[in-house]
């Protein structure tokens with residue numbers, strides 16, 4: 311319900327939405343506070359009595375009194391015995407003296423098709439399931455579990471995740487060695503901190519992968535002041551283990567299930583070579599189990615952690631399976647190092663949101679998570695087919711690789727093409743294309759390639775987008 315409150319001075323529109331989950335009191339309080347802050351209710355303005363306002367709004371007088379009381383205590387309102395409640399003189403100077411807000415980033419022009427990679431189909435986020443799961447979590451949570459908990463995360467979620475990863479990823483997962491964290495980004499930071507404590511000085515990253523700057527930043531932000539990020543090439547079989555051996559690194563961050571961004575699946579011989587390298591050098595593998603949820607040609611291979619649990623940290627996230635905004639992921643640590651990762655998590659933030667963890671546990675145990683993945687696998691498989699066909703029709707010379715899993719592929723442009731020029735011209739035509747160059751650490755001669763994501767483009771947009779830039783790709 312919206313009322314036009316016009317009984318005094320300037321008119322004020324106050325909206326109370328009775329269908330909303332937000333309590334009426336909070337809606338009224340926010341409405342008044344905002345009106346004072348932005349000057350619609352100027353300093354000195356008289357407010358209606360609580361009785362009048364309650365009648366106009368059709369709420370209890372007590373609710374209005376509570377609301378006025380709160381705004382009085384916050385300094386927005388002023389009240390003297392025997393006189394009306396008014397907006398405080400120079401109401402809320404802090405609000406008026408606020409520094410100018412940073413200009414909002416200009417909205418990006420609407421694209422016919424945005425082939426950005428790394429982001430799932432946000433429109434398919436299972437909102438209904440998440441609402442159901444958060445309600446379940448709120449209803450079921452024990453009062454004691456609203457306290458700071460085990461920094462490793464909710465026991466219920468760790469148990470469920472361990473079972474899930476044993477079943478789906480052939481992980482040697484025990485809930486005691488799982489630390490729930492805020493997605494892969496935090497998981498990597500925690501693991502790098504622990505490696506720092508172990509004296510690891512050189513950490514290798516795949517190239518292409520994070521690029522030079524991002525890899526160095528992640529190493530430095532984990533406190534590895536004297537440490538160095540080095541890069542090892544990825545070829546058609548995955549990370550080059552001979553180059554890793556030569557690099558002198560004692561840890562490597564890899565994406566075996568679907569290399570980011572080339573899309574190569576780590577070959578069986580490389581998997582074994584990598585594990586042997588780690589044992590020989592007392593080294594560690596940080597396995598980013600990237601895109602393992604979506605595999606099209608056959609069942610995904612299990613995690614490396616399953617064959618070398620003492621040498622591998624496996625990191626997972628729901629950023630691709632649900633949405634990045636959920637900010638939940640996990641680390642399976644080698645048993646001897648799980649305590650150190652938990653310690654790093656404590657120092658970092660004392661644990662991730664317990665309620666969100668319980669919601670995720672409810673999604674997993676109810677089967678809703680699996681159902682969502684099945685639906686998304688079918689969606690991405692259709693998009694993948696449309697992409698292959700659209701390129702085949704409009705730009706048959708362009709080879710696509712990395713299609714075994716996930717929701718991105720690599721398009722190999724003719725040698726004469728200029729990657730950056732193609733990207734810029736496509737943008738002028740309102741198509742978001744993305745080159746491989748930002749993912750490369752080595753800036754030497756590299757063949758022109760595009761990383762084509764199909765998380766954010768539906769089938770129609772794929773067809774329209776490829777048609778619009780076909781002449782650039784040929």
Ligand SMILES: Cc1ncc(COP(=O)(O)O)c(C=O)c1O
Pocket residue numbers: 428492493494495496565570598600626627628629634639
């Ligand atoms: C290689 C790689 N792994 C994992 C992730 C997921 O990170 P997070 O879980 O922090 O969202 C990303 C995000 O884009 C990524 O590029």
